[in-house]
Amino acid sequence: MTRRKIQIKKIDSVTARQVAFSKRRKGLFKKAQELSTLCDAEIALLVFSSTGKLYDYASSSIQQVIERYDQHSAIQIQGKPSVDLQLEDDEKELHKVAVAEKTRELRQLNGEELQGCTLEELQTLEERLERGLSRVSKTKDERILKQINALKRKGIQLMEENRRMKQSLVHEQGQSSESIIVCSSSDINPPQDCYSSDKSLRLGLSLFK
Template sequence: MTRQKIEIKKIDNITARQVTFSKRRRGLFKKARELSTLCDAEIALIVFSSTGKLFDYASSSVQQVIERRGMLSETERLDHPSIEYDRDTLSMLSKEEANKVRELRQLNGEELEGLNTNELQKLEEQLEKGLRRVSKAKDELMFKGLDELKRKRTQLMEENQRLKQVMRNVAQEQGQSSESVNIGSIFDPPLEDDSSDTSLRLGLSLFK
């Protein structure tokens, strides 16, 4: 004869509920003890009955297990989620994620069907604010680039003046006056030399 499958729901009869609680509590603690022994796991169980009575089991000490959990970092807790992440919490997080995804798509001009005038107006204001922030960031970047170019230009001009002064000092040490040396010509682009063309014209005139 097969065992009848019991529907998992709250037992209304108080006496039957207490009997079931006692049986299942002992079974739960037995399984915890077996798991701890077989796998060398540190386990702590805390159970309150509907009457508020406390029952607990620990492979070592309930307090010790609780303190060990308290020493876990936030990242480790996320990697080992506890029972506080129940179905309601997961459902809420899923809805939140879906809402954020829908908002992003609407900002990209998608899934606009079904929005009323007020919702479209709010979406338009969000886009305008975003564009203003982007424009501001772009202007700040451009001004920063201009300031950098001005700074480099000033540095080059100062370096140019320094090199001119060095050339004047060298000329003076060699017995030349600063007036006889055209310092500026050293840093200016050379003029085109047309001497070769003049010589060519003179040579051609001799054969005429």
């Protein structure tokens, strides 16, 4: 059964309002305690009920947190960085920490700055290096195989071009040989009409004689 969403507005019933206040106050203090423990945050909560009763929670001391707040407010009044600028500075600091951590990891992958590593960290680092080396070797083998296949295809194309060039050369040589044979035959055996013309000329000369 799903929980029914409660409309956020003032509870009219005094009894229901007191019950809701008690439950949500405990939940609020619990979340504040978790936030303080997980994030090392300094937290102070002050809650007054509708009857005027005070409830408070502090990760250290209510007085210390209030004094720190007063000091922070005074610094802001004096023209020091605002909350937005402070958040920007915090983001820059987090970025620096992240960059430093990544730089440290890269150096460790190169075999540097290993003196402070525990045995478990060294084993984890070794496993990362082995996985990375396996991926590198696999990629290298794939590239080599692609180059071999490309060279094979290129060799087949060259052989095919060479075969076509040979066939074309043989065909051209065959045509040249036929032309030479035809011309030689014409020189050796002149046409018959040449003989007939020569004979007619001789007969005409004999008649005039």
